[in-house]
Amino acid sequence: MAQSVDKRVCIIGAGIGGLTSAKYMKEEGINFTVLEATNYVGGTWRYEPKIGTDDYGMPIYTSMYKHLRTNLPKPTMELRDFPAPDSWPSFPSWKLFYEYIKDYARHFDLEKHIKFLHIVTSVRREGNVWKVKHKHIPSGEEFVEEYDFVVVGTGHHSKPNMPNIPGERLFNGTIIHSHDYRVPDAYKDRRVLMIGSGPSGMDISLDVAETAKTLIHSHHSVVNFRTPFPANYIKKPDVKEFNENGAIFVDGTYEDLDDVIYCTGFEYDYPFIDETSGLTLSKRSLTPLHNYMVNIHQPTMVFMGLLVRACLVIAIDAQSQYATALFKGNFTLPTKEKMLEIWQKRVEAIRSKGKPISHIHFVDHYEDQYYEELTRESGIPRVPPVMFKIRIKDTEAKLENFYTFRDYVYTIIDDETFTRKLEKGKCNKLHCEP
Numbered sequence: 072m073a074q075s076v077d078k079r080v081c082i083i084g085a086g087i088g089g090l091t092s093a094k095y096m097k098e099e100g101i102n103f104t105v106l107e108a109t110n111y112v113g114g115t116w117r118y119e120p121k122i123g124t125d126d127y128g129m130p131i132y133t134s135m136y137k138h139l140r141t142n143l144p145k146p147t148m149e150l151r152d153f154p155a156p157d158s159w160p161s162f163p164s165w166k167l168f169y170e171y172i173k174d175y176a177r178h179f180d181l182e183k184h185i186k187f188l189h190i191v192t193s194v195r196r197e198g199n200v201w202k203v204k205h206k207h208i209p210s211g212e213e214f215v216e217e218y219d220f221v222v223v224g225t226g227h228h229s230k231p232n233m234p235n236i237p238g239e240r241l242f243n244g245t246i247i248h249s250h251d252y253r254v255p256d257a258y259k260d261r262r263v264l265m266i267g268s269g270p271s272g273m274d275i276s277l278d279v280a281e282t283a284k285t286l287i288h289s290h291h292s293v294v295n296f297r298t299p300f301p302a303n304y305i306k307k308p309d310v311k312e313f314n315e316n317g318a319i320f321v322d323g324t325y326e327d328l329d330d331v332i333y334c335t336g337f338e339y340d341y342p343f344i345d346e347t348s349g350l351t352l353s354k355r356s357l358t359p360l361h362n363y364m365v366n367i368h369q370p371t372m373v374f375m376g377l378l379v380r381a382c383l384v385i386a387i388d389a390q391s392q393y394a395t396a397l398f399k400g401n402f403t404l405p406t407k408e409k410m411l412e413i414w415q416k417r418v419e420a421i422r423s424k425g426k427p428i429s430h431i432h433f434v435d436h437y438e439d440q441y442y443e444e445l446t447r448e449s450g451i452p453r454v455p456p457v458m459f460k461i462r463i464k465d466t467e468a469k470l471e472n473f474y475t476f477r478d479y480v481y482t483i484i485d486d487e488t489f490t491r492k493l494e495k496g497k498c499n500k501l502h503c504e505p
């Protein structure tokens with residue numbers, strides 16, 4: 072699509088996806104607007120002690136918890152053209168990373184392009200344009216505007232995926248989802264059941280286990296976690312059902328419980344798109360997308376960060392640059408038929424392995440190939456292979472020991488190589504107050 076002066080871009084969300092898109096669009100002199108539902112930038116990286124609803128009665132967006140340190144090392148958390156401060160530890164706290172995002176927005180002077188407290192409620196394809204409806208939350212005033220290109224940067228770590236386990240309603244203790252987990256204080260000296268072993272499941276388990284009486288961790292991962300878990304940690308299989316006082320597991324064993332935390336992930340949530348987008352949305356997938364991001368049926372709509380198992384910050388940054396190059400007309404996409412063919416091949420590969428369609432978003436060991444593909448198609452600078460290599464090394468370190476993987480410092484030597492050394496002492500194993 073060749074860009075002409077009066078063409079306009081709507082960027083939805085001012086998290087990393089929205090901000091990096093805004094930065095590249097601005098550099099190209101593109102006419103764009105960012106619509107952000109909250110009154111701050113940084114999306115999920117802002118810690119909000121409150122849970123439930125905010126001052127405007129809107130659901131609290133962020134899932135950040137107080138003791139969070141990044142689960143990827145510094146070199147894989149840096150945005151292009153904006154080096155992270157030297158003073159960062161190898162795995163910064165949410166606080167340092169959030170400051171960094173705010174500094175990024177300030178440095179590239181992006182805030183004046185953002186309409187805060189504007190929530191997008193509908194994006195419809197009508198003729199050759201996108202009709203974007205948005206509401207100014209405090210006043211309730213509604214706007215409808217036409218755009219030529221839409222960047223969806225609304226994230227996917229906000230709407231809890233609830234497992235619906237039998238007997239849940241009978242259980243007399245507390246049940247929350249990790250979206251509402253903030254601090255371990257309420258779990259002191261209690262018997263806590265944690266369900267799930269994704270990044271949050273492991274991290275929050277250890278956070279809670281520091282003060283809980285017993286931490287019962289239920290999950291069905293076949294991964295060999297070699298972490299030396301503390302004496303108050305008990306591993307259990309899936310929960311069969313709850314009763315008033317506790318849970319019965321699928322192996323027939325039973326545990327008394329005071330509290331339950333579901334670390335069962337999030338649902339993809341795009342309430343503003345409809346059938347005119349041509350997309351199919353389920354809790355765990357959005358299809359069909361080219362390169363994990365371009366709406367194949369309406370290629371003037373792109374999605375940021377719909378990737379699982381990747382250096383998300385770096386991948387999103389590259390996607391933003393790709394989206395900008397696409398809008399700018401620097402390259403043309405393959406034909407719709409070709410994009411569908413490529414996508415269909417991936418679907419078939421997933422089906423033949425008996426995996427669910429949600430795996431369409433798993434980049435994992437294709438991560439480096441993905442960066443190569445983005446560059447080959449669009450001409451944007453390539454994300455160097457060393458990033459993927461660092462992530463693989465970091466993943467191994469996590470399996471080895473969840474308490475110590477953040478003691479490693481990773482230094483990039485060149486596009487292909489890095490060094491790693493052990494450096495203790497800067498932070499507590501789990502927390503890192505700046």
Ligand SMILES: Cc1cc2nc3c(=O)[nH]c(=O)nc-3n(C[C@H](O)[C@H](O)[C@H](O)COP(=O)(O)OP(=O)(O)OC[C@H]3O[C@@H](n4cnc5c(N)ncnc54)[C@H](O)[C@@H]3O)c2cc1C
Nearest residue numbers: 084086087088108114115141142190191225226228376383
């Ligand atoms: C607890 C936690 C820890 C994480 N740790 C790491 C880590 O260590 N390393 C890593 O690389 N990644 C991590 N991530 C992943 C993280 O999601 C990404 O790093 C990145 O923040 C995603 O940015 P985003 O812009 O796609 O989405 P978000 O940061 O989620 O931002 C989306 C923005 O869109 C806005 N929005 C939503 N709906 C609308 C609407 N309808 N209208 C207008 N605005 C809207 C929201 O208010 C929000 O500001 C973590 C995620 C979580 C939840």
Ligand SMILES: *[C@@H]1O[C@H](CO)[C@@H](O)[C@H](O)[C@H]1NC(C)=O
Nearest residue numbers: 076077078079100101102103
């Ligand atoms: C951007 O587009 C809007 C709507 O067409 C227009 O009012 C505005 O002047 C444009 N801005 C620039 C810098 O071209």
Ligand SMILES: *[C@@H]1O[C@H](CO)[C@@H](O)[C@H](O)[C@H]1NC(C)=O
Nearest residue numbers: 241242243244245315316317
């Ligand atoms: C439920 O919990 C309350 C206090 O939290 C307690 O007083 C009550 O006895 C409990 N009921 C059952 C059936 O365990």
Ligand SMILES: *[C@@H]1O[C@H](CO)[C@@H](O)[C@H](O)[C@H]1NC(C)=O
Nearest residue numbers: 095392395396399401450451
């Ligand atoms: C688009 O191409 C021009 C000319 O080669 C280049 O200067 C610019 O950086 C490219 N833009 C993007 C976003 O890749």
